[in-house]
Ligand code: ATP
């Protein structure tokens with residue numbers, strides 16, 4: 001009798017920078033979708049500390065943020081027994097493949113990246129080479145694992161398209177080497193906006209703490225920040241062009257409660273923004289409470305976190321090495337062994 005071979009499951013990869021505490025934007029746009037994907041796919045999730053240093057970081061804070069990030073991801077339902085969870089700098093193949101891929105990526109392509117343009121404006125005194133070649137490292141993260149799907153927020157679409165272009169270019173020159181990854185972007189919640197300037201995306205590095213909710217904010221803080229959220233002068237809960245603040249609150253409410261926009265409009269018909277903001281704040285606080293509590297338990301257990309990132313790195317390094325060896329052979333490097 002022939003042995004039956006289980007069909008290969010799709011590979012999922014995503015990364016998140018430990019540049020601070022994750023926001024509701026990171027959560028709704030990306031992390032929330034990571035746990036459900038574990039059931040039917042081979043998932044690999046990374047805390048990308050090498051990407052984080054493209055902007056100046058305080059070393060002690062960076063270390064702490066990476067460990068917090070690990071605990072938050074587990075608290076959000078990423079199960080280290082089902083997925084590979086690791087810290088990017090623990091797997092040298094990322095930096096190694098990044099160098100090779102940077103030689104298959106054009107100056108002009110990198111210069112068109114909107115994240116590079118935004119971040120160079122914000123960090124005008126430190127427009128370093130790493131900030132510019134950032135997408136080559138991101139392409140390496142993804143392509144090392146023969147990734148099929150990359151769950152990210154809307155802002156990463158351009159980087160992902162570049163990763164696809166690099167992969168296709170390499171495959172064309174050297175024969176099939178990399179799987180071509182597809183983006184996986186949620187229909188609602190892919191771009192959560194700042195609560196203070198709803199034309200800008202919510203970002204954990206915003207100087208104004210009222211602009212973002214973090215996944216670890218307590219109920220009082222969440223309610224207070226939503227109460228102060230910028231809306232408009234119409235006093236009408238409706239999803240319409242030009243109502244950026246209200247649209248953003250409706251989006252957040254919709255994702256955490258599962259209600260559609262029309263249902264939300266009916267729920268708040270004739271009511272003021274005060275009631276609406278309180279309802280959004282309460283729904284977010286209730287939704288995030290289990291994450292916050294689980295985080296506190298996990299973050300206290302440093303031995304467990306160490307075990308998770310050690311095993312994750314070992315497993316990831318094994319998979320990554322296979323692709324890196326193939327790439328080194330294809331570009332013509334002399335095998336070390
Ligand atoms: P920084 O503020 O330090 O630039 P960031 O929060 O923009 O960081 P990451 O931490 O690397 O960037 O983002 C991790 C994931 O969260 C990515 O998939 C990104 O697309 C998503 N994301 C970030 N901000 C938002 C947002 N406002 N709305 C939806 N998704 C977001």
Ligand code: LTN
Nearest residue numbers: 013014015016017048051138141
């Ligand atoms: N560039 C992403 C973070 C990131 C990533 C990745 C996302 C680095 N490597 C690989 C998905 C796949 C950001 O800034 N949000």
